Amino acid sequence: MDMNEKFPIVQLLSGDGRRTGAVCEHVTIERAKLFYEHMVFSRLFDQKAVNLQRQGRIGTYAPFEGQEASQIGSALAMEDGDWMFPTYRDHAATAAFGHSLKNIFLYWKGCIEGCVPPEGKHIFPPSVPIASQILHATGTAWAEQKKGSDRVSLVYFGDGATSEGDFHEGLNFASVFNIPVVFFNQNNGYAISVPLERQMKTKTIAQKSLAYDIPGVRVDGNDVFAVYDETMKAINRARNGNGPTLIEAVTWRYGAHTTTDEPSKYRDQAESKRRRESDDPITRLERFLEIEGAWDSSWAEQVNEEAEQKLNEAVIEMEKTVKSDEALMFDHVFGTDVWPVQEQKHRFFYEGSEKG
Amino acid sequence: MSTAVNTKKLTIVQAITDALKEMLEEDESVLVLGEDVGKNGGVFRATDGLYDLFGDDRVIDTPLAESGLIGSSIGLAMNGFRPVVEIQFLGFIYPGFNQLITHATRIRTRTQSRYTVPLTIRAPYGSGVRAPEIHSDSTEALFTHIPGLKVVIPSNPYDAKGLLISSIKDPDPVLFLEPMRIYRAGKEDVPSESYSIPLGKASRKRTGDDVSIFAWGAMVRVAEKAAEEASENGIECDVIDLRTLYPLDKEVIAESVQRTGRAIIVHEAPSTGGVSNDVMEIINDTSFLYMRAPIKKVTGYDTPVPLFTLEDDYAPDSKKIYRAIEEVTRF
Numbered sequence: 001m002d003m004n005e006k007f008p009i010v011q012l013l014s015g016d017g018r019r020t021g022a023v024c025e026h027v028t029i030e031r032a033k034l035f036y037e038h039m040v041f042s043r044l045f046d047q048k049a050v051n052l053q054r055q056g057r058i059g060t061y062a063p064f065e066g067q068e069a070s071q072i073g074s075a076l077a078m079e080d081g082d083w084m085f086p087t088y089r090d091h092a093a094t095a096a097f098g099h100s101l102k103n104i105f106l107y108w109k110g111c112i113e114g115c116v117p118p119e120g121k122h123i124f125p126p127s128v129p130i131a132s133q134i135l136h137a138t139g140t141a142w143a144e145q146k147k148g149s150d151r152v153s154l155v156y157f158g159d160g161a162t163s164e165g166d167f168h169e170g171l172n173f174a175s176v177f178n179i180p181v182v183f184f185n186q187n188n189g190y191a192i193s194v195p196l197e198r199q200m201k202t203k204t205i206a207q208k209s210l211a212y213d214i215p216g217v218r219v220d221g222n223d224v225f226a227v228y229d230e231t232m233k234a235i236n237r238a239r240n241g242n243g244p245t246l247i248e249a250v251t252w253r254y255g256a257h258t259t260t261d262e263p264s265k266y267r268d269q270a271e272s273k274r275r276r277e278s279d280d281p282i283t284r285l286e287r288f289l290e291i292e293g294a295w296d297s298s299w300a301e302q303v304n305e306e307a308e309q310k311l312n313e314a315v316i317e318m319e320k321t322v323k324s325d326e327a328l329m330f331d332h333v334f335g336t337d338v339w340p341v342q343e344q345k346h347r348f349f350y351e352g353s354e355k356g
Numbered sequence: 357m358s359t360a361v362n363t364k365k366l367t368i369v370q371a372i373t374d375a376l377k378e379m380l381e382e383d384e385s386v387l388v389l390g391e392d393v394g395k396n397g398g399v400f401r402a403t404d405g406l407y408d409l410f411g412d413d414r415v416i417d418t419p420l421a422e423s424g425l426i427g428s429s430i431g432l433a434m435n436g437f438r439p440v441v442e443i444q445f446l447g448f449i450y451p452g453f454n455q456l457i458t459h460a461t462r463i464r465t466r467t468q469s470r471y472t473v474p475l476t477i478r479a480p481y482g483s484g485v486r487a488p489e490i491h492s493d494s495t496e497a498l499f500t501h502i503p504g505l506k507v508v509i510p511s512n513p514y515d516a517k518g519l520l521i522s523s524i525k526d527p528d529p530v531l532f533l534e535p536m537r538i539y540r541a542g543k544e545d546v547p548s549e550s551y552s553i554p555l556g557k558a559s560r561k562r563t564g565d566d567v568s569i570f571a572w573g574a575m576v577r578v579a580e581k582a583a584e585e586a587s588e589n590g591i592e593c594d595v596i597d598l599r600t601l602y603p604l605d606k607e608v609i610a611e612s613v614q615r616t617g618r619a620i621i622v623h624e625a626p627s628t629g630g631v632s633n634d635v636m637e638i639i640n641d642t643s644f645l646y647m648r649a650p651i652k653k654v655t656g657y658d659t660p661v662p663l664f665t666l667e668d669d670y671a672p673d674s675k676k677i678y679r680a681i682e683e684v685t686r687f
Contacts, residue, residue, distance in 0.1 A: 115466045125466050129458045135424060139431015169424030176419055332465045333504050335527035338603050
């Protein structure tokens with residue numbers, strides 16, 4: 001069977017912003033405006049972060065420009081008490097789910113404080129080892145199941161992650177124990193420089209759900225409505241005791257893997273340019289609002305201004321921290337006093353030679 | 357032991373089962389997970405009977421995937437549970453090593469204690485039971501090197517129960533290694549009720565003023581045997597069972613060598629990078645001027661653990677330790 005046919009790309013808005021004809025209660029002007037605000041904010045955040053890196057004010061950064069709809073559509077389908085497990089490229093999602101902007105910046109500035117989510121928000125620090133966080137999402141959701149709650153976990157990972165053992169082990173555990181977790185894949189076509197066809201022979205990522213006998217869905221990752229709707233369905237299945245879902249959001253990162261890399265070395269960047277013109281998730285929403293007669297340029301201007309202001313405030317907050325408090329290096333290794341760590345801390349602070 | 361305490365005669369493996377049973381009864385958040393830990397009661401029967409007592413919700417047979425097992429248990433631990441994971445042999449833990457070194461042991465630091473991982477991983481280790489390839493590894497030093505992880509090894513039934521209970525109650529990840537060679541080496545009186553032995557504290561097995569011998573796991577009995585032979589020849593050894601390899605018991609190590617001035621460290625793991633080197637560092641830092649002879653190591657070799665026809669040649673025996681005793685006393 002042709003897997004492209006079995007797993008068609010779900011789309012509610014076409015690239016030009018028109019409704020595809022699929023019926024969905026979530027496609028409303030009000031929601032479009034909410035998504036738009038988050039996506040504009042996310043893009044400005046991303047551009048700000050790249051600029052800060054260029055100016056040496058933060059360290060290496062992993063940009064997500066182009067993937068805003070995948071992240072915003074999925075994050076806004078979640079509720080308080082749910083668990084979010086991001087990679088290092090998912091700050092649009094964590095910010096939309098309520099992470100502190102100052103902390104997101106601090107993380108990239110090399111400060112451990114940036115890993116701490118706001119009180120009451122279950123947002124895990126970005127996972128660097130590829131696919132490893134899939135198991136933590138599975139485990140925390142398993143705990144919710146055991147407690148009898150209806151909270152769920154959602155975990156982000158890229159196309160390269162599907163080659164890792166932890167991806168398969170996570171899907172298998174979740175399938176065997178019917179764990180309430182949503183596996184949210186952002187297929188942006190490249191794992192750093194390696195294209196999808198070198199990563200897998202399968203035509204889709206969604207079809208990997210067949211091996212675990214769980215629902216799998218392929219969605220246009222640049223269509224925020226489709227992402228939101230499919231994520232909502234998957235989360236509701238999980239909440240209602242119907243187990244895990246694998247979502248493949250097909251998208252594209254316009255830029256580099258990180259600020260240390262140059263994409264033109266491994267792919268034709270004309271493709272990014274073409275996609276930005278024809279398939280951009282934010283432009284699509286603008287066109288939708290225009291077609292629906294709901295576009296208001298002064299509102300859009302205001303959205304941009306407010307986003308800029310919020311970002312500037314967060315940067316000012318971030319820059320108040322020059323470096324982390326040295327004690328943080330020692331104070332959270334163990335929950336009990338463990339003498340080698342205590343002794344090394346003492347040496348660091350009081351014996352002169354190690355702290356100038 | 358006081359006569360008022362009810363005791364039962366248990367082997368090390370039975371004492372482990374007893375500790376798991378106590379903890380499953382005492383604390384609803386404790387879960388036992390692993391391959392074959394359910395109906396089968398574990399490949400060494402360490403979880404024997406627990407499935408019948410506590411059911412599939414708490415004594416859980418998982419798919420055969422060590423990374424999946426450790427990784428999903430990290431999630432359980434971050435969200436209110438105290439998982440006790442069984443890895444069938446230490447040599448099988450390596451697929452889960454990434455979860456241990458990049459996540460389990462870093463989550464407290466990374467989240468500044470917002471999330472913690474009270475996870476215990478149990479694994480039989482070491483040679484001596486004629487097991488197939490890879491089943492006899494003694495790679496404890498790979499784990500003592502990981503910041504954020506405690507490593508505990510009992511050498512007798514009483515310690516096995518008390519140390520396992522402490523490990524499960526500990527707020528952080530603990531690797532609990534079980535010397536399979538002496539799993540059933542003999543029964544000892546073990547208190548019937550719950551008790552704990554603090555982590556990080558060594559235990560003196562024999563007192564002597566001539567030579568300090570430091571060992572753990574199955575090597576403790578071998579060291580004691582060598583010490584008995586030495587005693588017959590007028591050399592009295594202080595035999596210390598370190599019990600916890602991270603953090604080591606600095607006070608007991610220093611006190612012992614400051615009395616004897618001579619030290620031997622015994623382990624079946626390869627010599628290079630072994631935990632023996634950390635014991636030497638403590639002696640160096642605390643007791644350099646007390647030493648009357650160079651410190652000796654009696655260890656396995658820097659080779660893969662051989663297949664079992666050679667395993668007795670590989671691990672230290674009492675003769676090798678006795679030779680070291682003679683060397684340090686003659687120096």
